Amino acid sequence: MNIRCEAVRKAVDEALNEGRTPMEVGARLPAPVQAHLEQCAPCREAAHGLLATHRALGDALRAPAEPPADAVNAVMARIRRGEAPLPEPRRSSWPALAAAAILIASCAWGMDATQAAWQPEWMALATLLADAGRALFEPLGEWWTAFADFPAPGVSATVVVLLAAAVGNWRIVGGMRRA
Amino acid sequence: MLRAVTEPRADETSLVTRAAGGDDAAFETLVRAHSPRVWRVALRILGNEQDAGDVLQDTFLAAWRALPRFRLGNPLAPWLATIAANRALNFLRARRRRADEPVGEQADPRDDPAASSARADEARAVYRAVAALPAAHRAVVVLHYTEDLSCAAIAEALGMSLAAVKVTLFRARGRLRDLLEKEATP
Numbered sequence: 001m002n003i004r005c006e007a008v009r010k011a012v013d014e015a016l017n018e019g020r021t022p023m024e025v026g027a028r029l030p031a032p033v034q035a036h037l038e039q040c041a042p043c044r045e046a047a048h049g050l051l052a053t054h055r056a057l058g059d060a061l062r063a064p065a066e067p068p069a070d071a072v073n074a075v076m077a078r079i080r081r082g083e084a085p086l087p088e089p090r091r092s093s094w095p096a097l098a099a100a101a102i103l104i105a106s107c108a109w110g111m112d113a114t115q116a117a118w119q120p121e122w123m124a125l126a127t128l129l130a131d132a133g134r135a136l137f138e139p140l141g142e143w144w145t146a147f148a149d150f151p152a153p154g155v156s157a158t159v160v161v162l163l164a165a166a167v168g169n170w171r172i173v174g175g176m177r178r179a
Numbered sequence: 180m181l182r183a184v185t186e187p188r189a190d191e192t193s194l195v196t197r198a199a200g201g202d203d204a205a206f207e208t209l210v211r212a213h214s215p216r217v218w219r220v221a222l223r224i225l226g227n228e229q230d231a232g233d234v235l236q237d238t239f240l241a242a243w244r245a246l247p248r249f250r251l252g253n254p255l256a257p258w259l260a261t262i263a264a265n266r267a268l269n270f271l272r273a274r275r276r277r278a279d280e281p282v283g284e285q286a287d288p289r290d291d292p293a294a295s296s297a298r299a300d301e302a303r304a305v306y307r308a309v310a311a312l313p314a315a316h317r318a319v320v321v322l323h324y325t326e327d328l329s330c331a332a333i334a335e336a337l338g339m340s341l342a343a344v345k346v347t348l349f350r351a352r353g354r355l356r357d358l359l360e361k362e363a364t365p
Binding site: 052056062075079084086 | 203206207210211214217218228235236237238239244266269270273298301302304305306309321323324325327329330345348352355359
């Protein structure tokens with residue numbers, strides 16, 4: 001399958017998102033795609049397969065289904081008793097905060113390493129991270145200057161970020177619990 | 180556009196207004212009218228009637244609470260379907276099932292006497308294939324095919340990007356085609 005065929009099959013799939021019947025799907029295919037389908041038997045076969053799946057899915061999933069006879073009464077009884085729905089699950093912000101902490105700590109490490117003329121084989125990576133770190137931290141102005149003068153800013157940056165992450169997470173999750 | 184947004188009927192708007200003001204009799208009429216669709220979404224995602232019954236109740240309890248925030252003039256059915264889909268996914272998470280774990284084989288479709296046996300077989304094969312999809316993919320497929328929601332509406336409902344919804348549908352259709360072809364092979 002060359003790239004052209006792949007693009008055509010993606011175009012067919014895209015058309016399936018917008019059309020229900022084969023005619024509706026066909027009407028959404030650009031002319032070059034239709035022309036390709038007329039000439040390319042493997043693509044035509046793939047398109048027929050996709051259309052068949054599309055039709056089978058629609059027919060089966062749209063088929064009516066009746067809930068149990070007492071479903072409405074059960075719902076209304078719970079509403080009249082003033083019952084609440086199940087609470088929405090809380091989503092911890094730890095993954096995002098941990099990613100931010102790692103990023104900032106890496107930048108701080110880069111600045112440490114370039115300042116201390118650390119092992120030369122790591123210097124290219126350290127310089128890259130240090131540049132990113134300056135871009136991140138320099139907008140802090142005086143805070144940044146005081147921070148950069150602090151011994152081992154990489155370590156202190158990590159500690160500060162992890163503390164901020166812990167407080168942030170506690171506040172976010174705590175806020176959601178109260179909501 | 181296939182997924183035409185249907186205008187709510189005037190009587191539905193009136194019922195929603197009354198229900199949002201706390202009229203439970205009006206809400207009961209809405210529950211009666213929409214419970215088959217909510218049931219269908221929950222059943223197709225969860226794959227068994229007991230869980231679907233729990234999610235149906237939870238969906239309407241959540242809707243009752245959220246109704247004062249519902250934007251009048253919008254159709255109620257897609258709103259309820261998206262609540263049901265999210266509640267079904269939450270239900271699976273709360274049950275500590277792995278999101279990728281396939282659900283049990285879905286209850287057979289209610290037999291339609293008019294339907295041919297071949298069509299019923301095909302429907303059962305589709306349910307088995309859909310049940311084999313990861314939960315998030317199932318929700319996308321169900322909202323798209325059962326409720327005719329557009330990719331953009333599904334993205335908003337499930338908190339996904341539009342591209343992610345399209346990719347999910349693309350992959351799900353490919354996987355379903357393979358599964359259905361495998362089933363068709365004797």
